[in-house]
Amino acid sequence: MKKLMIFLTVVFVLGCKQKEKQETTTEIVEVEKEVVQEENGWQVLFDGTSFDGWHVYPGKEVPDAWQLEDGAMILRTSSYRKDGTRFNMVTDKEYSNFQLSIEWMVTEGANSGIMWSVVEDEKYPEPYYTGPEIQVLDNINHPDAKNGTTHQAGALYDMVAPSKDVVKPIGEWNTYLITINHKTNEGIVVLNGIKIVEFPVNGEGWETMVANSKFETWEVFGKSKTGKIALQDHGEAISIGYRNIKIKEL
Template identity: 45%
Template sequence: MQIKSLLPLVAILLLSACGETNTASSETSTEPAAAPSAPAAGEMAAGEWTSLFNGKDFTGWHTYGKEGVGAAWKIADGALYLDVANKDGWQTEGGGDIVTDKDYANYELELEWKIGKNGNSGIIYNITENGYDYPWLTGPEMQVLDNDGHPDGKIKTHRAGDLYDFISVAEENVKPVGEWNQVKLVVTDGKAEHWLNGKKQVEYVNKGPEWAAMIAESKFKDFDAFGQTTSGKISLQDHGDAVWYRNIRIRPLK
C-alpha cells in the first residue's frame, strides 16, 4: 500500500524534472551562435568589410620591396603614423612607402587621414611590386596634402583628393591640417572613383585607349608599367612629412 501511494508522487517529480530540462534546453537554444571564424585569404564573402589595420600592429603590411615595416612608421591611439624626426631627403629614414601584403581587385576602400603642417602623402593603388623602386612608378595616386601649406597645393591636379597629375577634385572640401578626412576609393576593372568627405570628387576610366591617352600626357608617360593593371596592392606613401591613417577597411564589389 505504501509503495502504491508513492507512485503518483514519483510521477509528478519526474514530470517536473522533464519540464525543467525542456525549459533549460529552450533557453539555451535562444543564445546567439558563436561568431563565424574570419574568412581565409582570398575567400572574402561579397560585400563583407575586412579591416586592413587592426590598430595595434602592422599585420598585413610591409615596406614596398622589403620585409616588415620600418621603425619610422608607428602606431598610437588606433592610428598608424609617420614619425619624420629623421627625415632623409624627400622620404624618412626607417620609413618608406608601406603596402598591403595582398593584391586587391574590384573593391571599395575606406579610411581616414590627417596631414601635418605643410605635409604631403598619398594613397597609391593598383600597384605592381616586383622590379620597381617605388609604388608610384606603377599605380595611380589619390593625393593627400596640406593644400594651403605645401607647394603642390598651387598646382591643379596635385591637391588633396585629386587623381595626382591627371584630374582635380570636383569641389574643394578637404579639412584643415590636423583634422580627419574621410576617404572612399572605388576601383573596378574599367573605372575608379575618389570620394572625399562624403562627396565623389573624381571618376575616370582606368584602362583602354582613353586611359592610355591620359598617361601619355602626364608626368608618368615614360614609366612603362604605370597604370597597366586594374588590380594590385594598396600603398600609403612616405613623402617625408607627418601623416596619420586609421579605420582602414576594404570590401569586394563582386
C-alpha cells in the same frame, strides 16, 4: 576551518565560471562583428592595434618610423630617415576591383598618397613607378599644391582634379571612399561624403589621361590591373596618419 575552505572553494569556482562567461561573451561579440563585416563584404585592413597585413616596400618589415597611436598608423620619419630611405607602406595582399575606405590626416606641409595596382619588385624603386595615386596633401602649405589642382588633395595625381575642395583643416581626419573597378571601367573618389573625382581605369580613356600627364613615358605605370595598395612616404620629415582602413572586393 572546513567551512571556510568550502566557502573559498565555492567563491573560486564561481569566479572561474564568471571569468569564463565573460571571456565567452567577448568572443561571441568579436565573432558577431566579424560576421557582420563579412556579410557586408568589408574586410578590415588596419584595425588600429597592429601592422598585420602590411609591410614596407619592397618586402621589408615595418620600421619604427611607423608607429601605432590612438588607433592610427602614424609616419614619423625625422629620427629614422637615413640616406634618403623611404618607408612606403604596402599591403601583403593584391587587389584588382575594390572599394577602399580609409581615414587620413596631415600635419602642416605634409604630402602623401594612396596608390593601387602597385607591382612590388625591387627593380621599381618606389610604388609610384607602377601605381596610380590619389593625392593626400596639405593644400595650404605644401608647394605641390601650387602646381595645379591635379596635384591637390583628392586628385587622381597629375591627371584628374577634384571638382570641389572639401578637405578638412590640418590636424582633422578626412575620409576617402575610393572605388577601382576594371569590370565597369570606373574610378571614383568620395571625400568626406562628397564625390569629387571620376575617371576610367582602363582602355582608351585611361590611356589618354596618362598620355597627357607626367607619366606619358613611364612604361609600367598603371599597366597592371592587380597589385598592392600603398600609403606613400613622400620623403619629408612630416607626420602623416591613416586609420580605420577596410576594403570590399568587387
